[in-house]
Amino acid sequence: MIFAEWKPIAELIEKLKPYKKVLLAGCATCVAECAAGGEKEVETLAPLLRMALQKQGHTVEIVTATLDKQCEWEFVEQLAEQAAEVDAIMSVACGIGVQALAERFDPKPVYPGVNTSALTIREEAGLWAGRCAACGDCVLGETFGYCPIARCAKSLLNGPCGGTRKSGKCEVNEDVDCIWNLIVERAYERGQIESLAEPKRTKNWSNSGHGGPKRVIREDLRQ
Amino acid sequence: MSNRAEQAKQGLEIVVLYCQHGICDDAKASAWSQDAEGMYVRAVMMPCSSKLEVPYILKILESGADAVEIVACPEKSCKLLTGSLRAERRVEYIRGLLEKIGYAPERVGISRKLAQKPDELIKIAGTRADAVRSLGTNPMKTGEQQ
Ligand code: SF4
Ligand code: SF4
Numbered sequence: 001m002i003f004a005e006w007k008p009i010a011e012l013i014e015k016l017k018p019y020k021k022v023l024l025a026g027c028a029t030c031v032a033e034c035a036a037g038g039e040k041e042v043e044t045l046a047p048l049l050r051m052a053l054q055k056q057g058h059t060v061e062i063v064t065a066t067l068d069k070q071c072e073w074e075f076v077e078q079l080a081e082q083a084a085e086v087d088a089i090m091s092v093a094c095g096i097g098v099q100a101l102a103e104r105f106d107p108k109p110v111y112p113g114v115n116t117s118a119l120t121i122r123e124e125a126g127l128w129a130g131r132c133a134a135c136g137d138c139v140l141g142e143t144f145g146y147c148p149i150a151r152c153a154k155s156l157l158n159g160p161c162g163g164t165r166k167s168g169k170c171e172v173n174e175d176v177d178c179i180w181n182l183i184v185e186r187a188y189e190r191g192q193i194e195s196l197a198e199p200k201r202t203k204n205w206s207n208s209g210h211g212g213p214k215r216v217i218r219e220d221l222r223q
Numbered sequence: 224m225s226n227r228a229e230q231a232k233q234g235l236e237i238v239v240l241y242c243q244h245g246i247c248d249d250a251k252a253s254a255w256s257q258d259a260e261g262m263y264v265r266a267v268m269m270p271c272s273s274k275l276e277v278p279y280i281l282k283i284l285e286s287g288a289d290a291v292e293i294v295a296c297p298e299k300s301c302k303l304l305t306g307s308l309r310a311e312r313r314v315e316y317i318r319g320l321l322e323k324i325g326y327a328p329e330r331v332g333i334s335r336k337l338a339q340k341p342d343e344l345i346k347i348a349g350t351r352a353d354a355v356r357s358l359g360t361n362p363m364k365t366g367e368q369q
Contacts, residue, residue, distance in 0.1 A: 008323075009323050009324055040276065040277070040278060043278035043282075044277045044278045044281060044320070047278065047281040047282050047284070047285035048281060048320055048323075048324055050285055050363075051281075051284065051285055051324055051326065051362075051363055052324035052325070054362065054363060055324065055325055055326070055362055
């Protein structure tokens with residue numbers, strides 16, 4: 001899932017305090033899964049913001065709405081009426097949702113309420129961990145299903161770096177597995193350690209953010 | 224003068240949310256309120272303290288209550304095993320959020336004990352009231368800035 005976290009509340013207050021009425025908009029998909037921007041989080045953040053604003057002497061009315069998805073136009077349209085009645089919008093969806101609202105409701109000011117920071121899996125209740133960095137040239141087939149881009153602190157394609165702790169943890173963070181240690185262990189288990197001896201092919205980074213703004217066209221799906 | 228303003232004058236408004244499993248059967252009531260010394264107590268029975276949701280507590284404070292006390296079962300007698308533990312963690316989380324907006328975390332508390340009778344709930348509410356008395360009334364009630 002796309003992972004996001006609330007921005008510091010002081011930062012949100014600074015953005016909201018000039019307005020009379022604001023819509024706080026959530027998304028019930030990824031950001032709900034990571035407990036940052038679903039309905040529950042919207043209904044948590046809204047009273048907090050109201051209390052903080054009032055405490056600082058600002059009277060801002062905050063109304064709320066949570067869409068099933070903030071990254072699909074059909075759902076975004078559901079906010080049209082509420083958006084027309086407010087002076088600004090704060091979205092706690094990922095950056096995609098924020099931009100969708102900014103585009104649809106231009107020139108209404110739209111602010112992000114969260115920082116979108118990773119593509120994660122929920123390892124267990126209350127614990128999320130990065131799994132993919134959307135690099136555009138997946139190497140999982142050569143790394144035994146472990147992503148060295150998102151999960152190695154140095155994003156090494158040919159690891160380990162030499163700093164792996166005796167515990168098998170990364171030298172950068174003792175709470176995190178050295179992913180190259182896991183890759184090597186799995187290679188041994190499968191009797192394929194020699195496959196790691198060869199340096200990896202040059203990776204094509206142009207299919208990710210390094211290649212400029214992404215734009216994909218599928219003619220068969222176009223109207 | 225509004226009811227709220229009158230209450231504020233009379234004393235603190237303490238909301239007590241208590242687990243239905245911790246109260247004796249003949250004292251069970253979904254919601255009740257009572258004036259007590261220096262405070263006005265509003266009590267609401269919950270099916271289990273695990274049902275405690277973060278937005279629910281914040282909305283009670285937003286609506287002007289001076290403090291919220293959750294009365295959950297002791298660890299070993301929780302019917303849902305980890306219900307009261309979860310409630311405790313959520314209370315900690317809420318207290319952290321309150322600190323972030325400059326509100327005293329003492330405005331929310333949790334007691335993990337079996338309060339068999341309403342009198343005991345009032346006593347617990349009194350302890351919470353004592354913890355927040357020096358803070359004064361909730362600024363949301365009076366419209367004050369701090
Ligand atoms: S190699 Fe690239 S696409 Fe594959 S999981 Fe890692 S970051 Fe994602
Ligand atoms: S110890 Fe392992 S995970 Fe950490 S930087 Fe080195 S190779 Fe990467």
